[in-house]
Amino acid sequence: MNDVQRNESIAVKILAIIGFSATILFFAWLLVVVVKGTPDTFSSLATIVGEKEAFQEELAQGRQATRKLAFESDKSVVNTREPFSLTWNTVDEDGNFVFEYTCDPENKASVLVGDATEIPTRLACGEQLPLSPLTTNLTIGIVSENARFTDVPMRLRFVDTDNNPLYDAKLNMTVINTNIGNLQETVAGEATTTESVPEENTDEETPTVVETEPEVVVAPVPVQWIYPTSNPAGYVDLRITVQSAQNNTVVIDVTNIGTKTSENWSFIVNIPERTVYNSPAELPLKPKEHAVFTIPDVDYSHGLVATVTTSNDSNLTNNSVLR
Numbered sequence: 001m002n003d004v005q006r007n008e009s010i011a012v013k014i015l016a017i018i019g020f021s022a023t024i025l026f027f028a029w030l031l032v033v034v035v036k037g038t039p040d041t042f043s044s045l046a047t048i049v050g051e052k053e054a055f056q057e058e059l060a061q062g063r064q065a066t067r068k069l070a071f072e073s074d075k076s077v078v079n080t081r082e083p084f085s086l087t088w089n090t091v092d093e094d095g096n097f098v099f100e101y102t103c104d105p106e107n108k109a110s111v112l113v114g115d116a117t118e119i120p121t122r123l124a125c126g127e128q129l130p131l132s133p134l135t136t137n138l139t140i141g142i143v144s145e146n147a148r149f150t151d152v153p154m155r156l157r158f159v160d161t162d163n164n165p166l167y168d169a170k171l172n173m174t175v176i177n178t179n180i181g182n183l184q185e186t187v188a189g190e191a192t193t194t195e196s197v198p199e200e201n202t203d204e205e206t207p208t209v210v211e212t213e214p215e216v217v218v219a220p221v222p223v224q225w226i227y228p229t230s231n232p233a234g235y236v237d238l239r240i241t242v243q244s245a246q247n248n249t250v251v252i253d254v255t256n257i258g259t260k261t262s263e264n265w266s267f268i269v270n271i272p273e274r275t276v277y278n279s280p281a282e283l284p285l286k287p288k289e290h291a292v293f294t295i296p297d298v299d300y301s302h303g304l305v306a307t308v309t310t311s312n313d314s315n316l317t318n319n320s321v322l323r
């Protein structure tokens with residue numbers, strides 16, 4: 001019995017040693033697995049925290065990247081005072097849009113806000129124009145009178161209820177003033193007279209010699225009178241412009257630049273808060289004919305809009321002018 005008990009005791013000890021060793025190996029393997037997985041876990045947590053902090057910092061500083069704001073125009077080049085449209089998409093956030101523009105100090109331009117159905121409002125350079133979050137378009141005209149070509153950078157932002165910028169988009173518009181740069185005229189064929197005055201000689205009198213170039217005789221050019229004629233198969237295109245605005249007097253010009261005689265037409269001149277002139281029905285204009293109207297006592301300091309209407313106009317883009 002002693003031998004049997006001794007063998008059993010040895011077997012139990014061996015099994016205990018094997019079990020203890022297996023337990024140690026299991027915990028060692030588990031520790032290795034945990035150590036390997038810990039860096040990825042902490043790295044993921046650090047990445048999430050870092051992205052959140054970066055987003056909050058960008059939001060606070062107004063540098064969040066534009067993701068959903070598409071700021072566009074139907075034109076890239078316009079004439080001075082020519083109306084054009086700006087469009088953009090809505091933003092699914094709480095807040096509102098803000099429009100503004102910058103200008104060159106030497107070639108300062110100004111923006112008139114409003115279309116043919118509205119009274120234009122002058123927006124100063126650098127001034128911000130708040131817009132509803134549901135607004136997706138704006139009609140403006142740019143006044144540039146100091147340079148033939150002027151680039152006007154425009155900016156549209158969406159700000160939250162605390163006035164923190166969320167989205168930002170920029171657009172550049174080139175404005176042309178055709179009245180600048182082509183005003184020089186060359187006068188040729190004029191006869192000139194030159195006189196040569198001799199130096200003074202105290203010893204001997206020298207007669208004064210006067211040289212005169214021969215007179216240039218210019219043959220008269222016959223005048224050819226051109227009478228406007230209407231093409232029945234042509235088109236009507238009435239254009240309205242503001243020729244001048246000085247001393248509270250406005251001069252309006254309406255011209256038929258088409259090839260067909262217009263129907264009866266009329267025009268209206270508006271300034272903020274009131275209509276200053278509403279013309280009666282005017283006689284039809286033949287091709288190239290135009291009518292000029294002088295309207296006194298007009299306070300146009302805050303802008304004006306003039307619009308011409310007729311029943312058979314083929315082009316409505318030049319039927320309104322902002323000033």
